[in-house]
Amino acid sequence: MVTTNHDSTAGGLWQQIKSAVDYCVSGVWDDTRDAWWVKGVKVVNLSVRSFLDRDLQTRAGALTYSTVLALVPALAMLFAIGRGFGFQNLLQSQLINYLPAQREALESALTYVDAYLSQASQGAFVGIGLVVLLYTLYSLMGNVETAFNHVWGVADERSLKRKFSDYTALLLLIPVLMVCSAGISIFMSDAVQRMFGGGMLSPVAHSVLGAMPMVITWVIFAAAYWLVPNTRVELGGAVCAGVLCGTLFQGVQWLFVTGQLYVSKYNAIYGSFAFLPLLLVWLQLSWLIALAGVVLTYSWQNIHNFAHREAAADVAPAYFAHLAVAVLAVAQQRFERGEPALTQAELERDYDIPGLLASRLLRGLQRAGLLVPATVDKARVWQPARDLSRLSAGEALEAMGHVGHERFITKADERLAPALDRLAAAATHPEAAATPLREILQAQQ
Numbered sequence: 478m479v480t481t482n483h484d485s486t487a488g489g490l491w492q493q494i495k496s497a498v499d500y501c502v503s504g505v506w507d508d509t510r511d512a513w514w515v516k517g518v519k520v521v522n523l524s525v526r527s528f529l530d531r532d533l534q535t536r537a538g539a540l541t542y543s544t545v546l547a548l549v550p551a552l553a554m555l556f557a558i559g560r561g562f563g564f565q566n567l568l569q570s571q572l573i574n575y576l577p578a579q580r581e582a583l584e585s586a587l588t589y590v591d592a593y594l595s596q597a598s599q600g601a602f603v604g605i606g607l608v609v610l611l612y613t614l615y616s617l618m619g620n621v622e623t624a625f626n627h628v629w630g631v632a633d634e635r636s637l638k639r640k641f642s643d644y645t646a647l648l649l650l651i652p653v654l655m656v657c658s659a660g661i662s663i664f665m666s667d668a669v670q671r672m673f674g675g676g677m678l679s680p681v682a683h684s685v686l687g688a689m690p691m692v693i694t695w696v697i698f699a700a701a702y703w704l705v706p707n708t709r710v711e712l713g714g715a716v717c718a719g720v721l722c723g724t725l726f727q728g729v730q731w732l733f734v735t736g737q738l739y740v741s742k743y744n745a746i747y748g749s750f751a752f753l754p755l756l757l758v759w760l761q762l763s764w765l766i767a768l769a770g771v772v773l774t775y776s777w778q779n780i781h782n783f784a785h786r787e788a789a790a791d792v793a794p795a796y797f798a799h800l801a802v803a804v805l806a807v808a809q810q811r812f813e814r815g816e817p818a819l820t821q822a823e824l825e826r827d828y829d830i831p832g833l834l835a836s837r838l839l840r841g842l843q844r845a846g847l848l849v850p851a852t853v854d855k856a857r858v859w860q861p862a863r864d865l866s867r868l869s870a871g872e873a874l875e876a877m878g879h880v881g882h883e884r885f886i887t888k889a890d891e892r893l894a895p896a897l898d899r900l901a902a903a904a905t906h907p908e909a910a911a912t913p914l915r916e917i918l919q920a921q922q
Contacts, residue, residue, distance in 0.1 A: 500518075501518055501521075501522060502522070516780065519776075519780040520773070520776045520777055520780055521776075523775075523776035523779070523780055524769070524772045524773050524776040527628065527772045527775060527776060528768075528769060528772050531627060531628055531772075533624075533628075533765065533768045533769075533772070534765070536624045536627065536764075536768060537761055537764035537765045537768055538761065539620060539624075540617075540620055540621065540624060540760075540764045540768075541757060541760040541761050541764055543616060543617045543620045544617060544760050544764075545756075545757070545760070546613050546616075546617070547613040547614055547616070547617040550609070550610040550613045550614055551614065551617075552587075553610065554610075554614070554648065556569075569587060614644075614648055615640070615644050615648075618640075618644045618647065618648065619634075619640065619644075621701075621705060622634065622635070622640075622705055622706075622707065624768060624771075625701075625702075625705045625706045625771050626706055626707055626708075628706075628768065628771045628772055628775055629706045629708050629771070629775055630832070630833065630836060631706060631707050631708050633707060633857075634707055635707050643704070647704075647705075690727075691723070691724070691727055694723040694726060694727055695716075695719050695720050695723040695724075696719070697719075697723070698718070698719035698720075698722050698723040698726070698767070698770060699715045699716045699718070699719025699720070699723075700715075700719070701719075701767070702714075702715040702718050702719055702770055702771060702774045703715035703716075706771070708857075709822070709856065710774060710778065711774075711777070711778050713777075714773075714774045714777035714778050715774050717773075717774075717777065718770040718771075718773040718774040718777070719770065721770065721773065722766050722767065722769060722770035722773070725766045726763060726766050726767070729759065729762050729763060729766065730759075730763075733755070733759045779832050792834065797837075797838070797841070797877075798874055798877040798878060799874070800830075800838060801838045801841050801842055801845075801877050802870060802873045802874055802877060804819075804824065804838050804839070804842065805842055805847050805848065805861075805865070805873055807819060808848060808859055808860060808861055809861055809865045809866075812860060812861050813866070817853075817858070818851065818853065818858035818859060818860040819858065819859045819860070820856060820857065820858050820859070821835050821836060821839060821857070821859075824838070824839075839859055841877060841880050842859075842877075843859075843862075844880045844881075845876040845877050845879070845880050846862055846863075846876065847861070847862055847863075847865070847873065847876060847877075848860065848861060848862055849861075849862040884897075
């Protein structure tokens, strides 16, 4: 009897665990409650799905490669700005303190950086050297934007003009923040000591100032999640993801720095190259954390668009065409009334159309030559491509039916041409639609 009760209890517990897992994996999307924990489960669910579906491991590897290429130019820019602030020696000492087991490798790298900077006043640097420096840094920023846009499902990148202005601002701002992160504790500590004379507030002030590098890391991550994707990002989601992933980044950095103290045996195997594998692992993990934050920001902002995720992924072609023409009618009505042009966000919010399906609908209408995108106040809007006042519903449906590639299989198109022609006529003419399928096949024979 005891064994029976125990088995019954274990079976019930297992069933509860199974039900909870099924709810978290798929059932949560049918839950319409507005509770915070339901939203949290949806965010985690969508984040995990998006992280796995978008092959972010490969993206992180590509960004790691780009980072290694841009490492010396980035350090050169960092130390150049550090010289301007008078923090060059501080930066150098902190790098060596971070990586005490790799002092020799760091000194060699800093020698390359000094040689790089020493050419700054010469003509060769202004020419080829400057081009190489800007190319590597801008290429890295471009790869970062492409990876972020990939997570958000944004196909359009910034224009060259916007890339130049935005990338330049980021490349100047990030080193300044890093320099501030390195020197703000010492600078503010001295200021507090002068103001308060090293009294009771000194330990509290030191604790607050000790947290400043963490805060600056949060700011850098949140700003990247908010500004880098070429789409509108909610600030709240970017801040939450920035705090979480910035903290994880600091934790991984602490492990990396602490691990340097225990690599003496590792150095005996790899010698002076021991630093490189560890650096690559750290960069890979850091980029994975950064991309995970992008996924988290995306999920935070788009969970309401995935209520019908499974159905939207397998939408019927006829329903897709009908829904597209209905969206076209909305855009035409707005145009005739002189109202603001339609946006994808309005389709998602006002009509509860999932984000991926809304994007497919608008792209399909664009390919059919019925809608064209435009940019108004840095927001993408959609408006009629031509005068649609005389366009019938049947003509619009026919245009949507021709979206995509047609008659591209040479052998099949030739051998099945009569049947294909009669089927095309059946789709647009009522009398042809009544043709028995047997006669269509006989026409082929």
